[in-house]
Amino acid sequence: MKPWFTIDSIDLHTHIISEYRHWEETHCYLLEGSDRALLIDTGLGIENISSEVKRLTEKPVIAVATHIHWDHIGGHKYYPDFYAHEAELPWLSGEFPLDIETIREMVLDRCDAPDGYDVNAYEFFQGMPTRVLLDGDALDLGGRVITALHTPGHSPGHLCFWETARGYLFTGDLVYKDRLFAYYPSTNPQAYLVSLEKVAALPVKRVFPAHHTLDIHPEILIGMRDAFRQLNEENKLHHGSGIFDYGEWSLWL
Numbered sequence: 357m358k359p360w361f362t363i364d365s366i367d368l369h370t371h372i373i374s375e376y377r378h379w380e381e382t383h384c385y386l387l388e389g390s391d392r393a394l395l396i397d398t399g400l401g402i403e404n405i406s407s408e409v410k411r412l413t414e415k416p417v418i419a420v421a422t423h424i425h426w427d428h429i430g431g432h433k434y435y436p437d438f439y440a441h442e443a444e445l446p447w448l449s450g451e452f453p454l455d456i457e458t459i460r461e462m463v464l465d466r467c468d469a470p471d472g473y474d475v476n477a478y479e480f481f482q483g484m485p486t487r488v489l490l491d492g493d494a495l496d497l498g499g500r501v502i503t504a505l506h507t508p509g510h511s512p513g514h515l516c517f518w519e520t521a522r523g524y525l526f527t528g529d530l531v532y533k534d535r536l537f538a539y540y541p542s543t544n545p546q547a548y549l550v551s552l553e554k555v556a557a558l559p560v561k562r563v564f565p566a567h568h569t570l571d572i573h574p575e576i577l578i579g580m581r582d583a584f585r586q587l588n589e590e591n592k593l594h595h596g597s598g599i600f601d602y603g604e605w606s607l608w609l
Contacts, residue, residue: 360403360470363412365464366562369500370514372570373413375399379466381568382427385526387510388413389497395419396517396526397566400463401430401481403475420489422528422566423511424448426459429481433537439495440485441506443513448482452540456480489515507555509538509548513524516555523561530555531580532565533572535599535606545584545593545609580605 359543364372369388374381378400385396386409393415398405409417419435421428424444425599432438440448456479490573491506495517505516512527529537530551557578563572583602587593587609592600597609 357471360369361399361405363408366524369524370522370556371565373405373408374400375402377468378427378463379400380427382426383564383566383570384431385564386412387497387502388415388501389494389500391415391498393417394495394497394502395429395435397422397528398431398435400427401478402463403470404434404527405431406434418495418602420495420515420517421463422516422526422530423514424452425511425529426463426480428528428566432481432483437486438481438483439487439489439504441504441513441515442488442490443508444505445485445488445513448484450482452480468547475519505554507551509544509551510536511542512547514551516551518555518558524552524560525555525558525560525562525574525577526564526566527554527555528566530571531563531572531576532567533576533604534568536580539595539608541595541596543548546588547586549581549593551585552577552584556581576591576605585605 362374362376371386372386380402382399384399386392391480393413395417398439423445460475462479489504493504495502503518507514507516507530551588600607
């Protein structure tokens, strides 16, 4: 059977670890500096992501989450040194708004699971971060600095990670090609627009999403921002207004 993780390289010190055997096609990103490495998201936790990371780097690894959803923190159990945004700390200590049975259903949904995988053993990661991140915090990996940007909308503590030197923007669930979800009670469509305004103003050279196709270009930031602006002008940027299709991506409010 084909492996659970697919590994691709962006450059010599930046790698993509993808889970294409689940419908969400989650992408995690490993960024190496001279002193340490940063792992942006850790996937579903169905297989051990740390085994793949160890093949790619010998440096100590800090894990960060774009946000505290099961498909982004499943492998955090392998990383006691992890960072998270303050707005979602309650979700790491028993206050996530979905129960474990619902999460397990979503984990197994449209999943080419490994032989013998027992979804009933799946647990939603809980723990206390070693550092609480705030908007604008710099993460120095040694000769490589990554900035955490608070970009709520999809979730209250959602973070994008921006590398000025390379022009890399890691967008998590804020920006990707497919259906964007902003209808859950924990989402905030108005905050989503503010976050898109923030990232669209950056001199981005490459966009790296958390899901689906990696064939994505900086122009999408402007297109999404403008679409959200238009919905706002039409008084449609709120929960319950429906699904809006923009071709390569759509929005569920």
